[in-house]
Amino acid sequence: MSLFIDRDTKVLIQGITGNQGAFHTQQMLAYGTKVVAGVTPGRGGREVLGVPVYDTVKLAIEKHDPDATAIFVPAAFAYEAALEALEAGIKLIVIISEHLPLHDTLKLVALAKVKGATIIGPNTFGIIAPSRCKIGIMPNPIYRPGPVGLVARSGTLSYEVAASLSEAGLGQSTVIGIGGDRVVGLTFVEALELFTRDPETEAVVLVGEIGGTAEEEAAAYIKTMPKPVVAYLAGSSAPPGKRMGHAGAIIERGRGTYEAKVKALEEVGAKIAAFPWEVPGLVREVL
Amino acid sequence: MSLFIDRDTKVLIQGITGNQGAFHTQQMLAYGTKVVAGVTPGRGGREVLGVPVYDTVKLAIEKHDPDATAIFVPAAFAYEAALEALEAGIKLIVIISEHLPLHDTLKLVALAKVKGATIIGPNTFGIIAPSRCKIGIMPNPIYRPGPVGLVARSGTLSYEVAASLSEAGLGQSTVIGIGGDRVVGLTFVEALELFTRDPETEAVVLVGEIGGTAEEEAAAYIKTMPKPVVAYLAGSSAPPGKRMGHAGAIIERGRGTYEAKVKALEEVGAKIAAFPWEVPGLVREVL
């Protein structure tokens, strides 16, 4: 099985009756994802594209026992939606919603650990096991099954890379968006660990960007990782980003820039692509 | 090794400079317990009976790496003292302090689970492995090493029972006070599970009392427990206790009385002593 999800993964959609929720439910169904139920408080009893809608996650679980949930509710309600899924015992929570308050995410990350659940996101495009299951908002046609694991912070850029991989005949084992926020549930390091243990994955592509220290932390893990890693990082031309006071500088200690990230990754043997379209060639080299 | 503690267990005392803390530190040292450090905010740098005192648990840990802590601080500060021990990573926290607010205990119990720590108490007399280690306030002379596990809610009553066991030549493997409060960290059931797995324990004595449903829950576990259990329950003559509104009645559903507890325990094969002094005889029968 690919990471977290497979053909039989039963998926719940929280916020299924909203525009985004309904549109992407349709796309996921079209991809073959087993969307078993949806939740929107106050809309229980309806159907969206043949999928039954419940008022609460608990009620949906009693009937459908989903393995994962995708959260499409507005930012102000996403925290409680994720809590509801956590309390109900769902073990994979994909928070598509963006603009979650940072303090909410901090609490969710801590509570997910308590509950033994994995949160992907917030502000993620989701996770896909090509031809098997998709939980997210990525375009359906660009993925092919294959040996390359792909983990990215940002959506469209990862689509660009995934499409170029597919065009080059390099399919993907699992593609994970960890989310674009400063604090996210599943980290690069955790995703790399999972790819390391995944027998289907032979090489990993990491799509990162400037800001934060996630790529530097990934580099520390890649040092002892037995599988090859190719990275593309966005932001080489960007001006220094907004700084979080002196405190941010004290924590980052020079990390976070394009140069620092490239250096950290190159030092541990990762190949760096200068352009997105160079990724497939570098993957071929290391496979 | 006995449950949780042994000869080498290094013990921290929080509230060591208080009357109770200092007195019982002396008693524990006299028993042979390895009291390695104490904590009282504002008293760092002193010594109590040769034991160094620190201002914070973190500072004490950096020097002494204790395995367990005993909390003797006043109720209003006990919550933060226990949190401090939990955050610092101590895995066995014995809360001797009584009168902790119930909501504080609820949070501590939940957080202990998160941190993978065991809380014994609050309002406990502690835990003792006779002749090896004592963390608590029980009298030193009454215990003897041997094959009987003893778990009790209330202190003095358990001393009565322990002394009668010792006098009858029946030593104890470990004696645990789970604490007299409505909500406690380590439960009867958890203690029984530990005694079940403990090779040194051949029979278990449970000293309970009326109120709550801890004895009924213990009975449900004893049903499948391979080791024999003897119980003494206090409260046969007590008038019905204060009831927690209708809600209490709805939850208890007739449990909680002396009769209900005796019935539950007898049904699963536990022997019930009518008087404390009958316990040793019944233990002999089942050993």
Added chain:
Amino acid sequence: MKLYEHLAKEIFSRNDIPTPKGRLCRNPEEAALAAQEIGPVAIKAQVLAGGRGKAGGIAFASTPKEAEAAAAKLLGSNIRGYPVTKVLVEEKLNIQDELYLGITVDSGARRAIVLASRQGGINIEEVPEEAIVSHLIDPLIGLKRYAALDLGLKLGLKEGLLKEFIDLTLKLYQIFYAYDAELAEINPLAVVDGHLMAADARLNIDDDALFRHPDIEIVDEGSELEKAIKALGLSYVQLEGNIAVMANGAGITMATMDTLQKFGGRAANFLDVGGGAGNEPMAKALELLLDTNPKAVLINIFGGITRCDEVARALIQVKEKRGLKIPLILRLVGTNEEEAYNALKAHGISAFRNMQEAVTAAVTAAQNA
């Protein structure tokens, strides 16, 4: 600590839980005035006893005159042993339906729990288990809207009532949490004119958390004796028997009472002097016990923290001061036992080392008294 209904309702109301219009009255005239202002009223005795309604603690009145008469009848009466000194005069509700809503702590689950039922009212305890819905509250998460919604739906509530139920449940939890409550209960949670209202209110505050709530007035309905002994920091309950009991620790005190009963005696009280009280409070408590003129006094001490010599000192002190006319049976073992026996012997007080013998002696003494 239980709060009076009117105090609980004041807190509920301050937190936007709808409660009936009402006035607390201390005499019949005030009740008449309140009825004049409010209209038809219910007059409810403010006592902490359960089952107040069944015990005649609630009357109804259509006119100020009737209200005055009903209040006069209630005030000064006794409800299940509690004297009525205040009544709550409240608008008479046109109740269409009675639900139940309560939050307490489930000791077994070690969590707070919300309980609710469509079948509220005075017979709530007879409601079958399947008619009760509940939700355990994770203390790291609290009670959230989705959980209240889930409960409301399981009760079969819809639309307006469902929304009101959710809001009210969340508010009740806020009160439960903010006030360190052991119990926050609304029974009946009445449907009046199509809206939910707390027709009755219970709020029990955790005694151990009262220090965090200096604004809450302490309600203590105990007897003078109970108050006096509690003031010594000791735990005391008045009972019906004739042998005064003192022991160190709640468990052993109960066990002493149980043993007494099994040997044919009856305890006059529960007095726990456990936890190293010291000889002064012990001596004072003993004097208070002697003042109740029991047939005998049984003291059962297994010395741990409590040191036997201190117990002996307390006893000797009382004997010196006032003599011991009432038979006093002492069982004493444990820490500093020898010193204690030596001291007692010097003052002509004997003691048992065996609990069974002591209890037997106390029963015999009481029978012979």
Added chain:
Amino acid sequence: MKLYEHLAKEIFSRNDIPTPKGRLCRNPEEAALAAQEIGPVAIKAQVLAGGRGKAGGIAFASTPKEAEAAAAKLLGSNIRGYPVTKVLVEEKLNIQDELYLGITVDSGARRAIVLASRQGGINIEEVPEEAIVSHLIDPLIGLKRYAALDLGLKLGLKEGLLKEFIDLTLKLYQIFYAYDAELAEINPLAVVDGHLMAADARLNIDDDALFRHPDIEIVDEGSELEKAIKALGLSYVQLEGNIAVMANGAGITMATMDTLQKFGGRAANFLDVGGGAGNEPMAKALELLLDTNPKAVLINIFGGITRCDEVARALIQVKEKRGLKIPLILRLVGTNEEEAYNALKAHGISAFRNMQEAVTAAVTAAQNA
């Protein structure tokens, strides 16, 4: 969102963190009055730029006259590109020592973190790592007294200062938490007359949590163009180059800029229209970009949620409305690609499917313009 120093200090002060006596002044006369009231003062430009002190944004004055002159000089000036419209006139502190205290979020640890140092002040970022003490805050526990005590002791503080440091750290955390802050910082945390005081104050509120703080006035120092594009719900940053860039998604927008640069071009802006903006906002944003008169416009769309036909529609709409005099290079692939190409063809607009070709074309177009 960064708050001005005076706003942050107002919040700190309201939460019992000692701050210097001060007045916010909008003109030199007000500054003179403030100095008259306060005595010797510091006059501090209220701008959100970092390194304000080093850039001359702080002046001192002993008399009202001097204060007036200093304020006149600061007001209307520019500090690192930010116009000064307000100054904070504050009592001049007799600073004995400068410490540092900050709370922010450590993204790597995924926890809030307290940072403190004995060596505060303007050179805090050069302080060696070993001179900084820190504590990660468990969000399920919060910051407790023992942790603040531990930090204070590790800083070597004693007695009065230690106690003040603990209280102040706990208060700063309360503010950090209650205000959904990304940063709450006091630098320097000054020792004045033997007591701690927040000589400067920073409070950055999480933009995504502003909806919970309707009381906080929105501080937006962007240009008119930035504000106009942000009002469309899009993410925009003004840059120095001459090729306007529009793409869908922050990552791909950056990658487009990077690629431009590597091929010899320079982006005039960062404009992310990601997330299914719809054709109307996209068309409006494009018009705003065109109004800045770039040498060329490069649009890079990898259609996922963003549908290519909507992008095409936006482009056609703009072309119909005002023509396209500036070279517009479009790269378009993904969802509804064929419909888009058909529509574009009908309106004489060509597009690339290959990103590299599009970027090369944009650089060439800008060079030839």
